[in-house]
Amino acid sequence: MKALLALEDGRTFACRSFTGPGEASGEAVFNTSMTGYQEILTDPSYYGQMVTMTYPLIGNYGISPEDVESNRIQVAAFIVKEYQNFPSNFRSRGTLADYLIKSHILGVEDLDTRALTRHIRKSGAMRAVISTSDLNPDSLVAKARQVPSMAGSDLVRYVTTKKPYFWKYNQPDYVPAASLSNAFVWRHRGKKHSVVALDFGIKYNIIRCLENAGCEVLTVPAKTPPDVIKALQPDGIFLSNGPGDPEPLTDAVDTIRQLLGSVPVFGICLGMQLLGLAMGGKTHKIKFGHRGANQPVKNMATGKVEITSQNHGFAVDLNSLKDHSSALSHINLNEDSLEGIQDDSLKAFAVQYHPEASPGPHDAAYLFNQFAKVMTHAKA
Numbered sequence: 001m002k003a004l005l006a007l008e009d010g011r012t013f014a015c016r017s018f019t020g021p022g023e024a025s026g027e028a029v030f031n032t033s034m035t036g037y038q039e040i041l042t043d044p045s046y047y048g049q050m051v052t053m054t055y056p057l058i059g060n061y062g063i064s065p066e067d068v069e070s071n072r073i074q075v076a077a078f079i080v081k082e083y084q085n086f087p088s089n090f091r092s093r094g095t096l097a098d099y100l101i102k103s104h105i106l107g108v109e110d111l112d113t114r115a116l117t118r119h120i121r122k123s124g125a126m127r128a129v130i131s132t133s134d135l136n137p138d139s140l141v142a143k144a145r146q147v148p149s150m151a152g153s154d155l156v157r158y159v160t161t162k163k164p165y166f167w168k169y170n171q172p173d174y175v176p177a178a179s180l181s182n183a184f185v186w187r188h189r190g191k192k193h194s195v196v197a198l199d200f201g202i203k204y205n206i207i208r209c210l211e212n213a214g215c216e217v218l219t220v221p222a223k224t225p226p227d228v229i230k231a232l233q234p235d236g237i238f239l240s241n242g243p244g245d246p247e248p249l250t251d252a253v254d255t256i257r258q259l260l261g262s263v264p265v266f267g268i269c270l271g272m273q274l275l276g277l278a279m280g281g282k283t284h285k286i287k288f289g290h291r292g293a294n295q296p297v298k299n300m301a302t303g304k305v306e307i308t309s310q311n312h313g314f315a316v317d318l319n320s321l322k323d324h325s326s327a328l329s330h331i332n333l334n335e336d337s338l339e340g341i342q343d344d345s346l347k348a349f350a351v352q353y354h355p356e357a358s359p360g361p362h363d364a365a366y367l368f369n370q371f372a373k374v375m376t377h378a379k380a
């Protein structure tokens with residue numbers, strides 16, 4: 001079925017839907033990973049975005065239900081060069097097309113993904129619409145210009161959990177919100193580190209990695225008040241990844257400011273941006289974002305280079321945290337942007353990239369143990 005993608009700057013791309021009729025809008029971004037499409041589709045940080053893969057063959061290893069990063073597909077649409085409808089993988093339980101169709105998410109193929117990526121690299125990530133019903137370039141470009149801009153958008157409210165949950169049998173185990181106001185009993189208190197994870201759009205694999213590092217994780221809604229969190233007396237607070245612009249999330253920044261210093265804090269991606277804002281820093285939108293699985297990052301303490309998975313369109317201003325002498329812990333080697341912050345006096349650290357990356361790379365997995373160590377020292 002014929003489809004058309006229109007960008008807000010007037011450029012259009014012909015393509016074909018492999019999921020039937022539909023129309024979708026969002027910010028068009030590209031990801032350079034060769035694998036991991038299912039994790040990308042279900043990563044809540046992609047909420048409101050249409051993702052194009054630069055790797056040309058997508059769908060060839062099918063869909064495995066245990067690989068999801070959240071309970072639904074989060075991208076607004078999925079754009080590939082060549083869709084493979086015959087998966088060959090012993091773990092696969094279905095095709096990518098069926099997976100998208102079940103969730104009413106538009107998937108298009110046969111689009112010149114190289115040209116689209118080069119255009120986004122040159123002109124920046126931008127608002128876009130894909131349609132199978134409106135193939136008129138003028139009207140579709142006009143629609144793309146109506147799409148709300150990513151800068152200034154609070155998207156966390158659409159993805160954060162409504163109810164708190166523990167992690168059990170590899171899935172959320174919800175607890176009644178009311179029990180949070182009472183003296184809450186951690187099931188493994190004493191044996192494990194009790195961690196409250198503020199859910200701005202958390203990826204399940206982060207919870208798995210925290211649990212593997214010896215934490216018992218209670219994931220709570222983004223708007224959980226700081227005194228409710230303090231009353232839980234956790235050993236540590238985790239600030240999750242999530243979609244959209246960090247700046248409008250003033251409640252979250254306020255909450256973090258009130259918790260900082262009282263208990264160790266670890267943040268990933270949006271979590272780092274919010275920590276940066278709470279520490280008095282500033283954030284900005286970057287031109288076309290970092291999305292892929294081979295971004296080189298230098299650990300300033302060890303001098304080691306980590307190959308990392310990334311997915312972000314905003315960043316903490318390098319200069320805005322200059323007053324924090326210990327603040328700059330990791331730097332991106334492609335363009336000198338800030339990839340990690342650490343403040344030992346506040347027992348807080350965060351990275352802009354994804355140490356939990358699934359399918360990988362796993363160079364930065366040590367950060368989960370680092371968090372466990374900080375909590376052990378804080379308790380001693």
Ligand SMILES: NC(=O)CC[C@H](N)C(=O)O
Nearest residue numbers: 241242244269270313314
């Ligand atoms: N993966 C994330 O947490 C992304 C953070 C933020 N939404 C950004 O685009 O920069």
